[in-house]
Amino acid sequence: MPELPEVETVRRGLAAHTAGLQLTGVRGAPVTMRRPLRPGHIRERLAGRTLVEPGRRGKYLLLRVEGGGALLIHLGMSGRLLLTTPETPGVRHTHLTLEMGNGRELRLIDPRRFGLAVWLEEAEIATDPALARLGPEPLAPEIDRLLPPRLKAHRAPLKSLLLDQTVVAGAGNIYATEALWRAGIRPTRRGDRTSAARLARLARELRAVLLEAVEQGGTTLRDFAGPDGNAGYFEVRLQAYGRAGRPCPRCGAVLGSTRIAGRATVWCTACQR
DNA sequence: CCAGTATCCTGCAGGC
């Protein structure tokens, strides 16, 4: 589910509702995820610690604690973080519950278990393999000059490159699709066969669509909710994603679809070249 | 090294 805007929305919600709170208890079911959730390990590292301003890198969330170290969280395809009270009825696939000093709880729910929650010591935050490999942050203004040469360096379709977190961190299927539509570039076009000017346009559009989505609180599809339970509002602004067979909002031609890198890809065969 | 595919897992929508 969550791409950069959704994760950033969660981060902001957590910053507003959890910073400064002490963790009074940690509960977790011993489930196995791709990289295993280790509730026992997490419990001993987190209990009694005070949460500070959370961080984000790409689609990764860093629940930092006072004195150093962080719980590294990735929401995968179906992960959610919900701010609840102890009375809130439990739901299936709740893998981790953080009890906080103000009587509220933070619950990690992930039915498909593609997500991740591991403790990182302060020094490991800089050396964690997954984090270290990430490409530049697309919200940074410098992305206009950083991204084009990185795209130019590969022969793969631009859609695949935008989804590659080592090329640029944070885009997923929705926003990669939208950025290409906005830039008027065919998703199948190879990186090395696209002009520098068009690649710069793509970088600008990627940043712009992500910023707009962050302002709207992310996109709501079937299972996203911010930590306060509110939904995002970007879905109504999607121009291409999920609209195959419907008219292109720019030129009116019928939007087509195909699969690139195993992902549904929608684009306008008339005005995306 | 590079690009493309298979795979992890559950839930849901649609066809019969």
Place this chain on the structure above:
DNA sequence: TGCCTGCAGGATACTG
């Protein structure tokens, strides 16, 4: 109603 298939916002191990 039930059963089956395919698909879903991600990342990585593997293949050629």
